[in-house]
Amino acid sequence: MKVNGKVTRREFISTTAAVGACMCGLNGCLLFSLEGDTPQIRPPAYAIEASDKNLEIVIDIGKAPDLLTEGNAVKIIDSRIKEAIIIANTGQNAFTVLSIACPHNGFEVEYKHDQKIFKCISVSRAEFAFDGQVLNGPPRKPLTSYPIRRQDDKLIVSIAV
Numbered sequence: 001m002k003v004n005g006k007v008t009r010r011e012f013i014s015t016t017a018a019v020g021a022c023m024c025g026l027n028g029c030l031l032f033s034l035e036g037d038t039p040q041i042r043p044p045a046y047a048i049e050a051s052d053k054n055l056e057i058v059i060d061i062g063k064a065p066d067l068l069t070e071g072n073a074v075k076i077i078d079s080r081i082k083e084a085i086i087i088a089n090t091g092q093n094a095f096t097v098l099s100i101a102c103p104h105n106g107f108e109v110e111y112k113h114d115q116k117i118f119k120c121i122s123v124s125r126a127e128f129a130f131d132g133q134v135l136n137g138p139p140r141k142p143l144t145s146y147p148i149r150r151q152d153d154k155l156i157v158s159i160a161v
């Protein structure tokens, strides 16, 4: 309902929520959710093991079979690791692991296999290379890149502590 020719706050919120629109301009780069569509995996699909200098996230591919498909990605959000990560199957048996939170305002990035980039879901749509470097957009810092290796039916991500 319009009041004195203006859209009411309730109407504005319900309309923008219904279409998933952004509120860019009210608070910079702001959507209603920081989360993208990347599926999250949870134990027992992975375990976290500690060594002297590292934490290792050991992913059981048999329990996270989506990762075997080129172009797919999963995320891990776990309080035992310092930041949430995204793991993408980038093709030809290669995997890339990056921190998932965009350094600009913390929205998640998603893997875009057709473009071979990671892209922030916010309206600013920052883009990142496989090594986490910023290709486009407002972030001034890269995403963190983590080494990953395959060992039989396991993928092992090393995270320095």
Ligand code: FES
Residues within 6 Å of the ligand: 029, 102, 103, 104, 105, 106, 107, 120, 121, 122, 123, 124, 125, 126, 137, 138, 139
């Ligand atoms: S949060 Fe703004 S570009 Fe990613």
